[in-house]
Amino acid sequence: MYDKLITGGHLLTMAGDGAGFIEDGAVAITGRTIVAVGPRAEVEANDRAREVIDATNMLVMPGLIDAHLHSAATLGRGWAQEVATWMASAYGPMMRHLDDADAPTGTMLALMEGVRNGTTTFGDWEAPMDAILHSHVAMGNRAVVCEGISELNWANRDEWIKAGWKPGDPTPLDPAMGELTLQRELDLYEKWNGYDNGRIRTILGPHAADFLSTEMLLRVQQEAKKRGCLMHLHTAQDVRENNATLARAGLRAVPYLDSIGLLxxxxxxxxxxxxxxxxxxxxxxxxxxxxxxxxxxxxxxxxVPPARLFSELGGTVALGSDQSPGNNSHNMFAEMRATAMYAKVKAESPLPMPAWRVLRMATIDGAKVLGIDDITGSLEEGKEADLILLDLTRPPLAPLLTRPARNIVPNLVYAETGSNVRLTMVAGNVIYRDGEYTNVDRHAVFAEATAAAARLQDAVAADPVTATLPIVELTREGRI
Structure with a gap:
């Protein structure tokens, strides 16, 4: 007997090379695992179910995958924008005041936002991850996480400035910080990797080529190889990074990483x-x-990041929401739309980045990038039941057209916002349904987040360094 049967909806399985559409389909689940996917009549004929979820007028599809985010930074949402040297003149000097004790609350706020909008897996690059993981565990989502290994120490920023450093310059490295963060990452791996039958996985997170010495980058690579895990690396994010590797090694970031055998x-x-x-x-x-x-x-x-070129050359691309001080949200529907639209506008053509390709980036290809496509990213027998249901009776998903051409995928990518997500399931467990979270009190989280954000803004306001930051000046001028 099935434990759960989701029946009567239209399916996008993401199996094969396209979207894998099945009209009037069903998904059968036993425990954590999908045991049958197909036309409703066939799946229902195979067995009965303890619980039936009626998906009539719904779309059933794999949960979305946010392959890169800094979850705790949500407490500084919208705070690091309208500035040329973003890291050094906004995010760094402001977010360094985030108290580690408040980080899990910021993470929970990010997870609530993502889960509400159909995200089931989060590639979280954040610290202190040992504490933050309790938020992932409590919510019930899937996560592939790292804490981050870095020789960047923002506590020394005032000393850098006294020595002549200015925003945009390569940052001085602190080897002691590198040793500390490497050990924390390895401890995190030993404690958490594989938690809850693999719902939580840990990988290694070297920060970036300009924030680590060659010696530390190679040590991280060795540790990753010992464990057979991936490395999650910010790569050529900023002109600053290329300038730093040019100064230190005579090569831009990507050729430098290749020269040391890391790429x-x-x-x-x-x-x-x-x-x-x-x-x-x-x-x-x-x-x-x-x-x-x-x-x-x-x-x-x-x-515009080069996702189009990377994909057209045969590479695998995932999508991520990054951080909300600069991005404002953790919404994968917004990421799909932007990825498709930016590529078209840049090319001055409607043809690049078709909707189906971007949808795959947010589902099965996202799973491939995180190394978990054996268990999630598509609705297939043997994979875990990470899926979402969306209401097809409301705009922008209504009206549903299926002949002679289907409009589901374009409407998902170009118009949906997440407002039509009705149910979010991870490993066979419903973690969100019709505005409420199964495992989390949203009112309590909001109260905690409000208090934590107040502590953060008080600390930032008391720091004389922040008085001349561009976004602070815009606030004084009444422009924002």
Whole structure:
């Protein structure tokens, strides 16, 4: 007997090379696992179910995958924008005041937003991850996480400035910080990897080529190889990064990573915003994976990441929401729309980045990039039941057209906002339904987040360094 039977809805399975549409379909689940997918009559004829979920007038599809985010930073939503040197003149000096004790609350707020809008898996790059993971566990979502290994120490920023450093310059490295963060990452892996039958996985997160020495990057690579895990690396995100690797090694970031043997199939390259076409081709040729954060990079850098080129060259691309101080949201429908639209506008053509390709980036290809496509990313027998239901009776998904052409995928990518998500399920467990979370009191989280945000803004306001930041000046002028 099935434990759950989701029946009567239209399916997008994402199996095969396209969207895998099945009209009037059904998904049968036993425990955590999908045991049957297909036309409703066939699946219902095979067995009965303990629980039937009526999906009439609904779309059933894999949960969305946010392959790169900094979840705790949600407490500073919308705070690091309208500035040229984003990291050094906004995010860094402001978000360094986030108290570690408040980080899990910021994470829970991000997870609530994502789950409400159909995200089931989060590629969270954040600290202190040991504490933050309790939020992921409580919500019930899937996560592939890392804490981040870095020789960047923002506590020394005042000393850098006294020594002549200015925003945009390569940042001085602190080897002691690198040792500390590497050990934390390895401890995190030993404690958490594989939790709840693999619902939580940990990988290693070297920060970026300009925030780590060559020696530390290679040590991280060795530790990743010992564990057979991926590395989650910000790559060529900013002109600053290329300038730093040019100064230290005589090469731009991507060629530098290749020169030390780090660019390969075990690396998730996040952003690639300041790459040349030749550097993108090199990354694809080496088998690296890409995560594209279109909204974040568009807002904070005014750049279109090279997801189109990476994909057309044969590389695998995932989508991520990055951080809400610069992106404002953790909404994968927004990321799909931006990724498709930016590519079309840049090319001055409607043909690049078709909706079906971008939808795959947010589902099965996202799972491939995170190394979990054996268990999630599509609705197939043997995979875990990570899925969402969307209401097809309301705009922008209504009216549903199926003949002679279907409109579901274009409407999902170009118009849906997440407002039509009715149910979110992970590993066979419903974690969100019709505005309420199964495992979380949303009112309590909002109260905690409000208090934590107040503590953060008080600390930032008391820091004289922040008084001249561009976004603070815009506030004083009454422009925002």
């Amino acid at each position: 390969g199939p075990d690396v998730i390259c996040v952003h690639l915003s300041t790459t040349t076409p030749e550097e993108v081709e090199l990354a694809v040729r080496r088998g690296a994976r890409m995560t594209c954060c279109s909204n974040s990079i568009g807002i904070i850098d005014g750049v």
